[in-house]
Amino acid sequence: MYSEKVMEHFMHPRNVGQLENASGVGEVGNPTCGDIMHIEIIVADNKIEDIKFKTFGCAAAIATSSMVTEMVKGKSLEEAQKITNRAVAEALDGLPPIKMHCSNLAADALQSAIKDYLGKSS
Amino acid sequence: MKLVYMDHSATTPVDQEVFNTIKPYYTDVFYNPSSAYSPAQKVRKAVEKAREQVALLINALPEEIIFTSGGTEADNQAIISYAITNMEKGRHIITSAIEHHAVLDSCKYLINNGFECTVIPVNSLGVVEPETLEKAIRPDTILISIMHGNNEIGSIQPIKELAEIARENQIAFHTDAVQTMGKIPLDVKALGINMLSGSSHKFYGPKGTGFLYLKKGTRIGRLLHGGSQERKHRAGTENVPGIVGLGKACELAGERLPEQVERLTKLGKRLTDGILTTIPNTRLTGHPVDRIPGSVSVCFEFVEGESILLMLDQLGIMASSGSACTSGSLDPSHVLLAIGLPAEIAHGSLRLTLGKDSTVEDVDYVLQVLPPIIERLRQMSPLVR
Ligand code: FES
Numbered sequence: 001m002y003s004e005k006v007m008e009h010f011m012h013p014r015n016v017g018q019l020e021n022a023s024g025v026g027e028v029g030n031p032t033c034g035d036i037m038h039i040e041i042i043v044a045d046n047k048i049e050d051i052k053f054k055t056f057g058c059a060a061a062i063a064t065s066s067m068v069t070e071m072v073k074g075k076s077l078e079e080a081q082k083i084t085n086r087a088v089a090e091a092l093d094g095l096p097p098i099k100m101h102c103s104n105l106a107a108d109a110l111q112s113a114i115k116d117y118l119g120k121s122s
Numbered sequence: 123m124k125l126v127y128m129d130h131s132a133t134t135p136v137d138q139e140v141f142n143t144i145k146p147y148y149t150d151v152f153y154n155p156s157s158a159y160s161p162a163q164k165v166r167k168a169v170e171k172a173r174e175q176v177a178l179l180i181n182a183l184p185e186e187i188i189f190t191s192g193g194t195e196a197d198n199q200a201i202i203s204y205a206i207t208n209m210e211k212g213r214h215i216i217t218s219a220i221e222h223h224a225v226l227d228s229c230k231y232l233i234n235n236g237f238e239c240t241v242i243p244v245n246s247l248g249v250v251e252p253e254t255l256e257k258a259i260r261p262d263t264i265l266i267s268i269m270h271g272n273n274e275i276g277s278i279q280p281i282k283e284l285a286e287i288a289r290e291n292q293i294a295f296h297t298d299a300v301q302t303m304g305k306i307p308l309d310v311k312a313l314g315i316n317m318l319s320g321s322s323h324k325f326y327g328p329k330g331t332g333f334l335y336l337k338k339g340t341r342i343g344r345l346l347h348g349g350s351q352e353r354k355h356r357a358g359t360e361n362v363p364g365i366v367g368l369g370k371a372c373e374l375a376g377e378r379l380p381e382q383v384e385r386l387t388k389l390g391k392r393l394t395d396g397i398l399t400t401i402p403n404t405r406l407t408g409h410p411v412d413r414i415p416g417s418v419s420v421c422f423e424f425v426e427g428e429s430i431l432l433m434l435d436q437l438g439i440m441a442s443s444g445s446a447c448t449s450g451s452l453d454p455s456h457v458l459l460a461i462g463l464p465a466e467i468a469h470g471s472l473r474l475t476l477g478k479d480s481t482v483e484d485v486d487y488v489l490q491v492l493p494p495i496i497e498r499l500r501q502m503s504p505l506v507r
Contacts, residue, residue, distance in 0.1 A: 002432075010432065016502050027504065033446040034454070034465050035426065038504035054504035056469075058428040058447035062502060098450065 002059060003093035010059040013066035015073065017052040024117025028108045030101065035061050037109040039069070043117050048072050048080055053109070060099040064088050064106035072110060081114060083107060123438045126484045130324075130477035131273050131301060131417060132442060136367065137326035143370045144328065147363040155360055156351070169360055172369025176333055179372040180299075180318065181309040188334045188355045189365050193300035193321030196334040197224035197267075199345040199356070200296040200317040204265055205232050207343040208294070212262030213237045218250050218279075219460035220272050224319075225298055226456075229267075247409040248277035248461045256287055265294050270318075271302035274444050274457040274473060275408030276417030278302065285314040294340060300324055300332075304375035305414055306383060316340045322364065326478065327371030331364030382478060386416030389476050389485055393418045396489040401496050407461060407471070416476030421463065424506050425470045425499040433495045439488055444471040466505075 002010070022040035029036050035057030042050040051073050055065040068088050072080040085103040089095045095103060136144075153162035155169050173184040190196045205215060217229050219241050229239045240258045244250050250268055266288045271278045281297050288295040296317035299308060304325030310318055318335040322328055334355075336342060342355070349357035390413075398404055403423040422430070427445030434441055442448070444455030446469060458468035474488065500506050 007432075010429070011436065013502065033452040034469060035447070036504050054502055056424065056466075056503045056505050057426050058445075059432045061426075061447075062429060098452070101452075102447075 001096055002063075003095075005091075005093045006060060006063040006095065009063035009066040009092065013053075013062055015052050015066065015069035016054065018054065019050060019052050023120070024113040024115075026109045026111070026113030026116055028105060028112055030057065030061070030105045033058075033101070035102070035105060037061065037065055037105045039065075039109040039113045041110075041113045041117060043077065043121075046077055048075055048077065051113075053106075055105075057105065058099070058102060060095055060102040061105055063092055064095075064103040065109070067091050068106040068110050077114060077118075080110065083110060124487070125438045126440065126487055128439060128441045128474040128476060128480070128484070128488065130480075131414075131473065131475040133323050133329065134326050134477055135479075136323075136328050137371065137374060139374060140327055140367050140370045144363045144367045147366050152362075155362060165362055168366050169362060172365045172372075175369035175372045176320070179304070179308065179376045180320075180335060181311050182335050183338065185353070186310075186335055186338055188336055188352045189360060189368070190332045190334055190356060191330055191361070192332040193222075193298065193319050193324075194224040194332075195345065196319035196321070196332050197222065197298055198228050199334055199342070200319055201225060201228040201265065201267055202231060203343045203345050204294060204296070204317070204340075205237055207341050208264050209237075212260075212264040214240070214260050214263045215265045215267065216240045216242060216255065216258050216263055217267045218269070219243050220248055220275075220277075220457045221267065221269050222273060222298055222300065225267050225269070244277075244460055246462050248272055248275045248407070248457070249409060249412070250279050250284060252280065252283045252287055255284055259287070259291050259293065263291070263293050265296065267296040267298070269301070270297045270299040270308075271306070271414045271417075272408065272457060273301045274455055274471075275419045275461065276413035277409040278306070278412045278414065281313050281315065289314060301414055301417075304371065304379070305386075305416075307379060310335055310337070317342075322368035322371055325371055325375050328364050328367040331361055331368045333368065378478070383415050386476055386478075386480075389480060389482065390416040390418050392482070393474060393476070393485045393488065394420070396485070397492065400489065400493045404496075405467075407458065407463070414475075416480065418474040418476070420472055421458070421467050422470040422472065422496050423467060424503045425496060427469060427471045429499050430470075430472050430495060433499070434488075434491070437491050439491070442473045442475075444473065445469050 427443030454468040
């Protein structure tokens with residue numbers, strides 16, 4: 001059912017955990033199935049210097065969380081803001097149609113963490 | 123990699139003895155049992171022998187057994203055909219919130235066709251309380267359908283008491299015994315029921331075969347039209363190999379029952395106790411004692427079922443879950459919600475169902491690998507602060 005990439009990220013997720021001095025925190029719940037994703041970022045020089053996640057959800061939710069953190073780590077905020085759920089799913093070689101909503105979770109959590117940071121810093 | 127199958131409530135392998143019995147009916151003895159020539163009589167005899175084997179296991183008469191394509195068809199016929207045949211007596215049926223979808227969706231079909239249905243709740247152990255049933259009865263109730271043992275949480279229902287309430291009110295009683303048939307003793311006379319559904323592949327028979335027990339004198343129409351097979355109760359050429367296999371599976375189940383009940387009860391307890399003592403924030407779902415032998419169902423807080431299943435799968439262990447993420451509809455299991463679990467607890471559901479080939483080693487292997495899996499997922503969970 002899942003691509004090898006999804007399974008690989010699910011079994012060996014990157015950037016799991018929390019940050020000491022997070023500059024932005026985002027947490028979103030998935031209304032479709034009830035899952036929760038939490039992302040913390042540290043921003044320095046307009047760049048996402050560090051990022052960690054915690055996810056309560058299915059394999060697709062964990063894999064997309066892991067992938068999204070990998071995709072934006074070291075990127076500028078502008079680049080990170082352009083990340084869509086589609087891009088995350090594609091980077092994982094696709095998701096089963098019924099699991100597409102799980103990738104929303106990851107993209108939304110990231111965007112809400114960035115928003116949180118921007119709100120605080122302005 | 124060692125494979126450990128712990129999903130016997132989903133399906134079981136065909137017993138080698140059953141398989142050997144079936145084989146000739148695909149090739150050498152392939153005739154249509156309705157044909158007039160003498161070789162076909164052998165086939166007819168085999169079908170009738172199977173009918174006796176099924177009847178014997180549940181203490182019914184052979185003529186009270188209607189072969190079907192499985193438990194789903196039997197449930198559909200018991201509910202839909204019974205209701206339509208008897209609708210002049212009333213148009214109200216009662217079922218429970220933890221039934222299989224074969225029952226619930228048959229009731230929905232009837233609702234869409236002018237019937238009314240009351241879905242009664244269960245208590246937190248997943249048991250229908252007799253008083254609840256009593257209160258739901260109306261003058262126009264014609265049928266009550268309550269399952270014998272639940273597929274997800276294993277709870278066994280007090281069918282005898284429930285059927286008695288039905289009888290006192292002159293209402294027909296059907297039970298879906300797909301999960302208990304061949305696993306615990308079943309006596310339709312002692313239970314006092316009118317109809318019972320069974321499925322062969324849940325107890326080492328072939329898939330695609332089941333039966334409906336129909337107590338003599340219970341009036342019911344047919345679901346399938348187009349022939350006078352099964353004493354006009356079910357049209358279509360008989361699935362002879364399937365029926366023969368079902369019969370043989372019943373015979374074997376009868377022989378092994380006492381020993382299997384004891385063994386699987388013990389093994390199930392070892393697994394349940396092991397899980398509950400080694401993994402914190404875990405609860406058993408369903409009745410702690412009155413449950414299907416070897417059926418273990420638990421919920422782990424803060425983690426999600428599909429993730430557990432996939433990690434177990436990586437280690438060769440096959441199990442199932444009632445989590446929303448594993449269901450096609452993305453809704454948590456209706457059974458877990460019916461016993462009052464909040465959706466986020468139902469999310470962490472895991473079901474392990476043991477069978478005749480399960481061993482102590484299998485159980486201990488699961489007990490060895492499961493705690494670190496839950497621990498790993500909890501480390502990833504935002505709910506563990
Ligand atoms: S998070 Fe529930 S289905 Fe993926």
